[in-house]
Amino acid sequence: MTSLGLGLTIAAIVILIAMSGFFSGSETALTAASRARMNRLAEEKNKRAILVLKLTDDLERMIGALLLGNNLVNILASALATSLFLTLFGDAGVVYATLVMTAVVVIFAEVLPKTYAITNTDRFALGVAPLVRAVIWIFTPVTVAVRFIVRGVLRLFGVDVSEVVNVLSPHEELRGAINLHHREGGFIKRDRDMLGGILDLSDLDVGDIMVHRKNMTMIDAAASNEAIVAEVLAAQYTRLPLWIDDPENIVGVLHSKDLLRALASADWKPEAIKITDIASEPWFVPDTTPLQKQLNAFLRRKAHFALVVDEYGGLMGLITLEDILEEIVGDISDEHDIDRARIRIQSDGSVIVAGSVPIRDLNRALDWNLPDEEATTIAGLVIHEARAIPEVGQAFNFHGSKFEILRRQRNQLAVLRVTPIRAKMAGE
Numbered sequence: 001m002t003s004l005g006l007g008l009t010i011a012a013i014v015i016l017i018a019m020s021g022f023f024s025g026s027e028t029a030l031t032a033a034s035r036a037r038m039n040r041l042a043e044e045k046n047k048r049a050i051l052v053l054k055l056t057d058d059l060e061r062m063i064g065a066l067l068l069g070n071n072l073v074n075i076l077a078s079a080l081a082t083s084l085f086l087t088l089f090g091d092a093g094v095v096y097a098t099l100v101m102t103a104v105v106v107i108f109a110e111v112l113p114k115t116y117a118i119t120n121t122d123r124f125a126l127g128v129a130p131l132v133r134a135v136i137w138i139f140t141p142v143t144v145a146v147r148f149i150v151r152g153v154l155r156l157f158g159v160d161v162s163e164v165v166n167v168l169s170p171h172e173e174l175r176g177a178i179n180l181h182h183r184e185g186g187f188i189k190r191d192r193d194m195l196g197g198i199l200d201l202s203d204l205d206v207g208d209i210m211v212h213r214k215n216m217t218m219i220d221a222a223a224s225n226e227a228i229v230a231e232v233l234a235a236q237y238t239r240l241p242l243w244i245d246d247p248e249n250i251v252g253v254l255h256s257k258d259l260l261r262a263l264a265s266a267d268w269k270p271e272a273i274k275i276t277d278i279a280s281e282p283w284f285v286p287d288t289t290p291l292q293k294q295l296n297a298f299l300r301r302k303a304h305f306a307l308v309v310d311e312y313g314g315l316m317g318l319i320t321l322e323d324i325l326e327e328i329v330g331d332i333s334d335e336h337d338i339d340r341a342r343i344r345i346q347s348d349g350s351v352i353v354a355g356s357v358p359i360r361d362l363n364r365a366l367d368w369n370l371p372d373e374e375a376t377t378i379a380g381l382v383i384h385e386a387r388a389i390p391e392v393g394q395a396f397n398f399h400g401s402k403f404e405i406l407r408r409q410r411n412q413l414a415v416l417r418v419t420p421i422r423a424k425m426a427g428e
Helices: 003-032 035-043 047-057 059-119 121-156 170-183 189-200 225-234 256-265 291-301 321-329 359-366 378-386 421-427
Strands: 239-243 250-255 284-286 305-309 315-320 343-345 351-354 395-398 401-409 412-420
Touching: 003 047, 003 059, 003 121, 035 047, 035 121, 047 059, 047 121, 059 121, 189 321, 189 359, 225 256, 250 256, 250 305, 291 305, 291 321, 315 321, 343 359, 351 359, 359 378, 378 395, 378 401, 378 412
Parallel strands: 284 305
Antiparallel strands: 239 250, 305 315, 343 351, 351 412, 395 401, 401 412
């Protein structure tokens, strides 16, 4: 081989390795590019962002073309290198060519371009998009044939890939991105919880977060006006359901501001007003109503309060706009709320918790993962797992924690101690 031929062969190998690096980096950048950022740029009429979105809409076709190009140039570069080393070193050149090309391909055609692409994902994707489009157009006949052969072979083994299935829903993808950014320090825990709470609205029903009727403050409309006024003034809430004959027979919702207006117009004489005329009509919603739908209904009706009923029409509890907002931002307290520490972390790693605390609130506060599919509250979880109503002093181990009953009121588990078993073992 002449010196000119030697130089041309080396130049060709260098060019082919550079092309291989382009294919490898382009595949990494385009598959990892942020679709959210590309969508934003596309809305600003960025032509390259629009092109990136078009290319990634058919990932199978794009990746097929890039892999075809990558393998083509790698095989050609290896063939040229083998010919070159055979000329220079004889039969031993095969070994030298294998060692040298393996190192060169791994470093300069794979690791280096992919590392650069993953650290400059969006910029790299925008830069290579026009060239990748040309590559896809050139290799389209081949990639179509390859796709047909691959799908045919897979069908022989009972695998149907005729339709692309997105394994993760958009909500799951967003939740995964939020958790990833939290682990990497991009979000503080409060921000992560708020964003996660927004996503949870589509997974929760009204019955999951309602105030149970046992904890509702209600007023007997048959009581004297003086007694009703006293109850309203003593109540922690501004909206109170009115019932007649039976606590489940709700006839209205009394707003403290409406009561004060009526009293003021009646010269502050309670006996001069009719309470049921002041009360607004009750709004009943099924316990299976999705939270997102209920939030939209609150906003549409300009309402803040609804009563929750089961499939038989029986009163189950109530839900307010504030309850839904608290699922997003956490507890909202004002100067009239009674401060009750329902979750108290102990020095030994255990947690004293009220039985009525929702499992979701406990998970969010302590970054736990207790299941909430079968029960809403922590007491309900213990009863579900124990298959009985435990006595004070009983303890159970499940879901990686120890649950000890500290106080019980009739059939209700009032206070529990929860100790993560791993924390307990570490303390010992």
